[in-house]
Amino acid sequence: MRLAALIAVAGLAAGTASAQPDVPYWASIASGKANMRTGPGKTYPATWVYQRRDLPVRVHQRYDNWRRIEGPGGAEGWMAVALLSERRTGMVTGEKFMDLHEQADADSPVLYQVEPGAVGRISECTGEWCRISFVVGRKQRGGGWIVQGALWGVDEGEVIED
Numbered sequence: 001m002r003l004a005a006l007i008a009v010a011g012l013a014a015g016t017a018s019a020q021p022d023v024p025y026w027a028s029i030a031s032g033k034a035n036m037r038t039g040p041g042k043t044y045p046a047t048w049v050y051q052r053r054d055l056p057v058r059v060h061q062r063y064d065n066w067r068r069i070e071g072p073g074g075a076e077g078w079m080a081v082a083l084l085s086e087r088r089t090g091m092v093t094g095e096k097f098m099d100l101h102e103q104a105d106a107d108s109p110v111l112y113q114v115e116p117g118a119v120g121r122i123s124e125c126t127g128e129w130c131r132i133s134f135v136v137g138r139k140q141r142g143g144g145w146i147v148q149g150a151l152w153g154v155d156e157g158e159v160i161e162d
Helices: 003-017
Strands: 025-029 035-037 046-050 056-063 068-071 078-081 089-092 100-101 110-114 119-125 127-137 139-147
Touching: 056 078, 056 089, 110 139
Parallel strands: none
Antiparallel strands: 025 056, 035 046, 035 078, 056 068, 068 078, 089 119, 100 110, 100 139, 119 127, 127 139
16 A cells, blocks of 8 residues: 555656756746846845846756746846746847737738837747737736747747647
């Protein structure tokens, strides 16, 4: 009986470990305030304090309950996994406003223009376009399609299904 319980627990642990995405992968900051540290532990000094929920980050390495991440500006460090979310988000890059279209087509009507640095939630990507929505106040608004290459938070050619 004990052996069966031990095998069942071992099987659950193996299932959890295999459910983790391969590195590197994209994540986002789940908290309104998150410290990036020089090493994987609270005893390491914080080098950066992120104060932007949903900011996309690139996870490069795992160590216990810590992840080595890269932020949009290229800063790298360690963050507690509890401060990260699997929610896919994107940050508008570049130096000019980008068009947010009604459809995944440059000829479709423009719904909004989005400024560089705006962070939104990605619901799907075709490999060329991403459907993204932005939070205004406390409400999800401003949804539309943006050229995938204009976002930090998604790989070139990556497909994300709704």
